[in-house]
Amino acid sequence: MKIWFDLSNSPHVNMFYQLIKELEADGHEVIITSRPLANTIALLNQKGLTHTPIGEHYGKNIVKKIFGYPIRVYQLYRFLKNKKIDVAVSQSSFHSPVVAKLLGIPSIYTNDNEHAIGNKAGFYCATKVFIPETLAINKIAKNGISSKKIEQYPGVKEGIYLWQKGIAIQNERKNNNDTQINIYIRPEPQTAQYYNGKKNFLDDTIIALQNKYNIIILPRDKAQSEHYHQSKFSNIVVADKPIGFDEIARKCTLFIGAGGSMTRELAILGIPTISVYQDELLDVDRYIIQKNLMFHEKALTPDKVEAFLHNLNNKQPDLELMHKGEAAYKLLKNEILKLQYV
Missing domain, CATH: 3.40.50.2000 (Glycogen Phosphorylase B;)
Incomplete structure (x- = not known):
């Protein structure tokens, strides 16, 4: 086929x-x-x-x-x-x-x-x-x-492709250096049709924290990359080339996401995640928040980040979502193969 x-x-x-x-x-x-x-x-x-x-x-x-x-x-x-x-x-x-x-x-x-x-x-x-x-x-x-x-x-979209690697990644995270705090930040989807929120609203928080923590920005496009290469962000790392998801998941102490997919990906793997999405939340985001796998904070300040890190408790991945992801993957594959006979 x-x-x-x-x-x-x-x-x-x-x-x-x-x-x-x-x-x-x-x-x-x-x-x-x-x-x-x-x-x-x-x-x-x-x-x-x-x-x-x-x-x-x-x-x-x-x-x-x-x-x-x-x-x-x-x-x-x-x-x-x-x-x-x-x-x-x-x-x-x-x-x-x-x-x-x-x-x-x-x-x-x-x-x-x-x-x-x-x-x-x-x-x-x-x-x-x-x-x-x-x-x-x-x-x-x-x-x-x-x-x-x-x-x-069953479950959420991200489970369809994460179920095979979730537990393995968590096992690898046990070897991380607890003294090094890596904060990965995915900025807002400024060009998306559905996004009507603020732009560059995390700048003050990033500037306030950049001398204390290892901050890695994951820009969505050239314009965002250029924005975070300004001199006022001199102590952050800007990923000008995509970093492999597994590498991010292994090293990430805290993920701050202003968009959707990557934020949910890290959250359902049990990695401490704060969504700062500025627009109306999707039903799937509400579901993950209700399961206490992700926190939502539109007005994220340096103090709130510090408090979150202080109370950090890195949970194991939600096995229910991993199992549901496997079922959803198999369902999707079977439906693709069935369509050849339509």
Whole structure:
């Protein structure tokens, strides 16, 4: 079977990497398209995944996004039309289900962000819609979208690709030097359509703490990288190239995330995590917070960070979410293989 994955944002690379490698090992052919957004291209290259960049990201400008959307749909269609694809798979790629519809092939569309406007096209055109159990079906099944094609998978999206490594990473963390505090910070997704929060709101806190702790900034793009290379941030480390997730998870004492996916990834592994997300929380974030795997603090001050570190208690990973992640992974793979007969 020939399977097309559209990996159009950084989190999609980690989400589908193991699944892609397993499908290839099973004898299936995988075609990957990508988009130059955040660290997507660099991560794909880092992991050795062959891919074809198609289209561009139009930033936060809604007019550019509207006009740019059909352009990438057409570009993808033109690239794939003679490749005899059997099934399309994507996470939050608003283009993939539409292109699959034009190609006349079945598609699986997964999403856990109920606020993303681009979901509508994905939900309408996809053959199968996968959402986490934390997201109510009635939030998706409306405006003509049938509930029959919606399936809830166990746990959260991040569990789908973390269940195989969670316990191993925690065992490796036992060897960390307790005297060295590494604070990794992922800034806000400034160009995302769904994000309406503040920009650079962590600057004062970072400046106040940079001489006391080892702070590593994980910028999303060139503009953020340039911002944190200013002289006032002279004592922090700016990761100009993507750092492997496993390395971050092993060394991280505290993770501060202003976005979604990476923040949840670290949290469900039992790594101390503070979400500083400025916009309305997703249902999946509320779920993780309720489980005490993540704290949410919009107005994070240096004193609050100090207090959090003082009371730090690094919990073991929630085995329930690891087990649910394994079940969700197998469910997703089985559904992909079943679609070849649709």
